[in-house]
Amino acid sequence: MFLAEATTIDSGATAWMLTSTALVLLMVPGLAMFYGGLVRTKNVLGTMMHSFAAMAVIGVLWTVCGYAMSFGPNALGGWIGWRGDLLLLRGIDESVMDNGGIRIPEYVFAMFQGKFAIITPALIAGAFAERVRFRGYLAFIALWSLAVYNPLCHWVWAPDGFLMNLGAAGAIDFAGGTVVHISAGVSGLIAALYLGARRGYPKTAMQPNNLVMTLMGIGLLWVGWFGFNAGSAISSGLKTAQALTATQVAAASGALTWLLIEMVHHGKSTSLGIASGILAGLVVITPAAGVVQPGGAIVLGAVASLGCYGAILLKNRLGYDDSLDAFGVHGVAGMIGAIGLTFFLRSRWLAEAGEKVAGWGVLSQLGVQAAGVGVTVAYGAVVTIVLLVLVNKTVGLRLAKPDEMAGMDHSLHGEHAYGLLNLN
């Protein structure tokens, strides 16, 4: 897959991959706005800082060793990848990678993948919003990226990763349903349970401070997701178009379904509802974008909204504080997508898998998908709990009560977000 010599570069594919790289980065401020609008006024900056700090921390860490751990050849029995000359990306200065005949500079691939590494820990922050110390958060995402993200990324996407080679044609995770969304969702759930609820939850009202910002955020996420999914084909052609179409359709279907559910259940459709539906649709299609057709994308988007809506109702009943529903949306829709895509595989994909292993069908692939999800959930949960305890006992993760009451903006950052607006 990786060639060292400089050869003819496919400028079309490279141009699209450069664009996709930028689009995926755009999702991080998009996420900051999405989450930032949902918290209380006193925590806006602290919450947006979680996304922006991920750009700083993981942006450096990925370059130093993240890429080497994710895309080097198998090391430590395949737990991670490793190639010494990928440290600081030294070895790819002039390398061009070959993805089935499509040649792009390896730097582009490394940076594109780096954006995924950035956004994933930022997603977790939604689960423990409004109640963690900044230093503890920085330590946690750095360790989580090294111990959870990089190994998962290696297993699922590296050419010699074990999930990539499971069954006839690997566990399908086109753009990060398991690596990004399930891992972030499950880790978020564990963190929310370990750290406990925000002070006063669920009795105290905790309304979003600015849904306008949340809507702009989901808009940026939708746009950025075209880079996330359509860029994951690492080409600029038929597969790119298929992924882009599935992404668009699933997001719209998720949004429509959520609106209809609310209309029936509450009599009113809400702006936060449409934002949540868009997100559910985008997450569910992430693992599936390369293998399903528009009809399947519509069904997946609708099922994701139903599933996430139900999961949030259940959360409210159970009473744990996954503040911004990192698990309720990313975890649940990620699982629905990774499992559900099996039933909508395009016939060409099944035919090709059948050529590799005779008789390979939907049920055999279902087992592979379930294994991929199971491995992600188990590994993510176990390592996350270890890291949480470690960080909380050393640096300190849970915010002290007086600081939590005063708000993160004041107590952690010494700033405030709005002038005289928005008291809450």
Place this chain on the structure above:
Amino acid sequence: MKMVTAIIQPDKLDAVREALIAAEITRITVSRCTGHGRHQPQAELYRGQEVVPNLLPKVRLDIACNDAFVEIAVEAILGAATHDGGTVGDGKIFITPLEECIRIRTRERGGMAI
């Protein structure tokens, strides 16, 4: 009837509100305000430069009380609004006579309306 007006630090709003609720004083009006006092403004950092705001942000609570509740309200605020047992800038409480109070819905007047 008295009007109890408290000017407090914004970061103590939750603490004061909860103390008032614990003292069964739940009918309050809260607004943001700014002003000058003896409090030397705490510098905020913007791009490494210390910026000293000239008007300090504060929170204002207006609580209309029957006379029996005035001291209860004041004690609740005093107990919850201080930093480290009392720091310059913790705020002030003003108590003024309240001439009339009318509930719009029922047109009740006086102490009943509070």
